[in-house]
Amino acid sequence: MKFDLRRSIRARNDRVKEAHSQYTQGRLSRREFLRFSAALGAGAVGVNLLSPFEQLQVRRARAAQGMTPVRGGTIFSGAYFSTSRFDDPARLDSVFASNNVRQVCDYLVTLDADLVLRPSLAESWTPSEDGLTWTFTLRQGVKFNHGKTFNADDVVFTINRLVNPDTSSAFAGAASYVTGAEKVDDYTVNIFTNRVAADFVYTLFLYVAAILPADWPGDFFANPWGTGPFTITDFVPDERIRFERRDDYWGLGADGQALPYLDAVEFVSYQDDLARLNAMAEGSIQLSNASAELREQYSALSGVSYVPVQTGNLDIAVMKYNEEPWTDPRIREAFKLCFDRQTYIDTRFLGLGIPADDHPIAPGMYPLSPADQSPRQQNYEQARQLLSEAGFADGFDLTLLYIDPQSDGGYTEPFAVFMASQLEPAGIRVTLQPDPDYWGKWLADWGPFHLGASNWSQKNTASEMFNLAYRSGAVWNETHWSNEEFDNLLTQFDQELDQEKRAGQLKQMTDLLRNEGPVMIPAFRQDAAAMSEKLHYRLHPQSFVWMGDAWLET
Amino acid sequence: MVVTAHSNPTGNNMLRFILRRLGTLLITMLVLSILIFILSDVMPIEPALMILGRESTPEARAALTEQLGLNKPLPERYVAWISRFIQGDWGESYRMGVEVLPLVQRRFTNSLTLAMMAAAIIVPVSLLLGIIAGLNESRWPDRVISIGSLISISIPDFVVGLVLIVLFSWGLRLLPGDSSLRGDTVNLMEHWQKLVLPAITASVVLIGYIARVTRVSMIEVMDSPYIRTAILKGLPQRTVILRHALRNALIAPVAVVTTQLAWLVGGLIVIERLFNYPGIGSLFADAALRNDLPMIQASAMIAITLVVLSQGLADVIYALLNPRIRFG
Known part of the structure; x- marks a missing residue:
């Protein structure tokens, strides 16, 4: 495969400049702009486009992180x-x-605590003009702990191993469009994709993508080799x-x-x-993870600080899109109107969380995530009216399947209990059914008048989340949500390199999910840790x- | 009835008794091991899926199932499993990907050490309290001890543990409440401080129970005709109690203590969790919660061995203390 690296870089820098002009017009936040340029491997180009004052601010913010x-x-x-x-x-x-x-081990790139992509074993990267080949320039002078010098062979070994189905790696599912890697020279590697994937570089920080040496014989317990x-x-x-x-x-x-x-x-x-x-x-x-219930106890310890951190982790009510009564959009809407999200945050997480808008893309936690959210307000009157329009004036009975407390330490049960209590005033009567084999059947059809409760952790990109669980027929599409408009938007979103257009597409997708989707997501919770001062x-x-x-x- | 003279009747009979007991124990364990294997076969666990993960291809899982011999008939798998088990090959944990046997050995040593420490507290304290209460039936020492032991039985062990932590660790700063060994091999000289609070917690529950058993036994013995005869004969009370009453009074409590040893070694799950002590109970609880089949099988075998052995030990001690049993 032949291509012109210099032309690719020029094209890439043009895209960064374009994003910068969007930023100066106020259509893109500074964080988004820096993220975008970093994702294209042009972090330094991006920073240099900022005004000297802004550059100073960025550097100060980075320096203030440590004495x-x-x-x-x-x-x-x-x-x-x-x-x-x-x-x-x-x-x-x-x-x-x-x-x-x-x-x-190190990864090719790293996503820092601000969720900004940074170089690690890869120093820079750039997509080819057709967007199908990504060229990585690797860091030199890096040694593995067993003595080998890090070079292109190790990256080729790791990537090709990840995409090989025999490896059984989650990488193959999450980045199914990656076809393999090829060495260009000792410190340059091409990674090939079979479609344009704007967020591709983020997948290199999937936790399974640690770079192993080309001479790794297997068994990390015996051979914990890394850089x-x-x-x-x-x-x-x-x-x-x-x-x-x-x-x-x-x-x-x-x-x-x-x-x-x-x-x-x-x-x-x-x-x-x-x-x-x-x-x-x-x-x-x-250092210790500290549950919200023990917040006061941790805070009372001397020399210890209690540090909350916002996450995109969420609890989710699953309505099987193809099964009664969830096939009726009025029922889905009525269902979503039953919940007081702030009450959930206050009772379940003792205030540590932000209300969510019935889609999984938490504000500020994903590149391009829409900042303006309007989580539904609880409205029983409207809910009851929608139910009676749909022919359920007397409500209906529902079986709520969720992960048995024995299997998840009781995490999901309070969510199930909360839903049952909030649904009751609308006439939806819930039978709780904890199930030790929830994960064994969560992707199957449950039969009519079933509801599910599960949870998802944050992903690196909106594309990853949607392609895993929201695209029609996706492997982990637990709701069986299937919407042509959504699928098309997702395909465009994955292939579009213009950030403004992508932000618009993402907004359209989250709106679709919010308004018509088969999920109720009440909150994005905060994790917390207790740390020695x-x-x-x-x-x-x-x-x-x-x-x-x-x-x-x- | 003819009683044959015998150079050492007690010793020989005792040996035969123990051998017979051991034989019964082995058969019990063999039967139970079959039951365990059948039960674990019924459990809805797909080993290849647990080892290779959800991302694995069906072909890879089928190959591994073949390689592990999991598609062979049940009796064949049982024989393979039990013979490997006896030879010390306990397999690999699905969850952790490491050998089961060394992990179980390590945790077992930890638990045994803690159990010994607890027993060293339980036996003298509970017997002493029970004897004092029994000798002072219905007087104030009996009342105090009886009510005290009732309370100690009724308080859940995690409450006792928490109170001890707040008192001795947070308040007085005398002893650590965090008993993690952090990978060290347990060593009484080095780690005794870490063992004290969990051992006391385990003791509190049992002391009350055993003290009550001892008390009742003591009262019964003191009420029996031969003790009354001894007292009427004018023997000093000291001699009556130490030489005549105690041996019989201890039969019941000692048997109880021995049967509780299994619980002290393998059953302290809550206490191990609270103090973060790496014992065998919590290892087994995790295995059960996470469908870790080889670990579940190992834990069931260990649990059975513990119960069967402590029961056997109780029988032997009972026989030693009560000669009538031996010839029965």
């Missing part, structure tokens, strides 16, 4: 840790387990995993020396909220933990 870091020390963390299997990074199935790999800032020095399943710093990591700290600042990091397993609180109180851990670490909205630039005050 002068101190080196040394060990962090004990009881947060976001699980020892479910991570013997193959390509087959990870949870964010928590991926945090074990994240300390040891990351730490190495695994001890692993006792379900108890702890210990990471110690490497001296030859490529990333540089604020002091110009190699990262990480810390000598060691230990993830310690805590199953019980009270045990975690107790460990925090005793100072035997410095001595610990300098920024929480990631997606529960990713990377200790590479964390540090401890002495």
Whole structure:
């Protein structure tokens, strides 16, 4: 395959300039503009287009994130840790387990705590003019912890392994349009797609896409090889995993020396909220995820701060689009009108959340997410009227399927109970049916007059979320939502490189879902962590933990 | 009736008794292992799906199922499983992808250490309290001990644990409330402080129970004709209690203590969670919650072994204390 890199770069820079003019006209926020230029591999081009004053602001905001870091020390963390299997990074199935790999391996790109895409093992990237080939320039002078020098072979190995169906990686589903990778020279790689995918680069930060060396023989427990800032020095399943710093990591700290600042990091397993609180109180851990219920207890500890962080994680009421009574748009609308979203946030998350607008794209949590939301207000009168227009003047009976408390630690049950109580005044009578095999049948038809309750975690891009669960026939389309207009918009959204047009398309899609969709999404919740005041670490909205630039005050 | 003279009748009979008991235990365990295997076969778990994940292709799952021999008939799989199990190959955890046996060994050692520590508290304290209460029937020491033990039985263990943490760890700052071992091998000299609060928590529940059993047993014995005879003979009370009453009075409580050992080792799930102590109970609870079949099988086998062994031990101790049993 032949193509002209210089022409591609010129075309890319033109797109960044175009986005910049949209930004100066106020049609794109600064964050969106910087995100867009970063996604095209032109972060520096983007920053340079800003006025000197704005550049100063950006740099200040970045500098304000840390004082002068101190080196040394060990962090004990009881947060976001699980020892479910991570013997193959390509087959990870949870964010928590991926945090074990994240300390040891790097990705081509990284999505920082502001959800802005940044270079990592790839220094820059640019799409070809037809948008089907992405050329990555790789970082030089990077070493794996087993001694190999990082180069294009490793990227080609990793990408081709991810897209191979025999690997059973979630990557193949989430980025099904990626066909493979090819080495151009030692530090240049082409990655091919079979359709234009504007958000492609974000998928390289899917947690399964950690870069492994080309000579990796398999079994990450035995061969935890990576380019990351730490190495695994001890692993006792379900108890702890210990990471110690490497001296030859490529990333540089604020002091110009190699990262990480810390000598060691230990993830310690805590199953019980009270045990975690107790460990925090005793100072035997410095970081802990902290449920809303224990907010006051954590806040009362001296030397500990309680830090909420907004996420795009959501609870979802699932109406099977092809089954009675949900086939009638009036019933779906009536259903959505029954809920007081703020009450849900206040009772379920003790205030830690923002109301949602019955679509999964949380404001500020996704590139181009529409900022203006108007979550439905509870309106029983209107709901009852719609129900009687649809022929259910006396309401109806509904069976609510949800994940059995034994299987998810009781997470979903309060949501199910909340729905039952809010539906009752509208005449919708709910029978709760906890099901230990919910995930075994969540994609199937449930029969008429069934409702489901489940939950989704935030994805990197709107495209990822929609292609997984909202496109007609998508693998995880639990509602069986099928809307031609939506599908067409999604296809256009994926192939459009103009940011303003994309923002418009996304707004149209979220409006469609809000107004006609078969989901009721009451809120985007906030996660929270308790942190020692001595610990300098920024929480990631997606529960990713990377200790590479964390540090401890002495 | 002819009683044959025998050089050492007690010893020989005892040995035979223990061997016979062991035989019964082995048969019990074999039968139970078959039951476990049938039950775990009925559970709706697809091993290949759990190992390869939801993204795997049906072909890959079929290949793995073939490779694991999971499509063979049930009896064949049972024989393969039990012979591997006996040889120490307990398989790999689906959830964690690591060997089951070393993990179980490690957690078992931790639990055994904690159980021993708890037993060291439970046995002297509860027997002493029970004896004092029994000797002072209906007087104030009995009242205090009886009510106290009733309270200790009725309070759930996590409440006891929380109170102890708030008191000794947060308040007095005497002992840690976080008993995580963080990958270390448990060592009494090094970790005793971490074991104290969970051991006391486990003790509180059992002390009340065993003290009550001891009290009733003591009262019964003190009321029996041979003790009355001894007292009427004019023997000092000390001699009556220590030489005549105690041995018989301890039969029931000791049997109870021994049968509770299984619970002390494998049943402290709540206490392990609260103190974050890596015992075997919470490992098994997780396995059950997450359909981790090899771990569930291992845990069921361990649980059965524990119960069967402690029951057997109780029988032996009972026989030692009560000679009538041996010839029965």
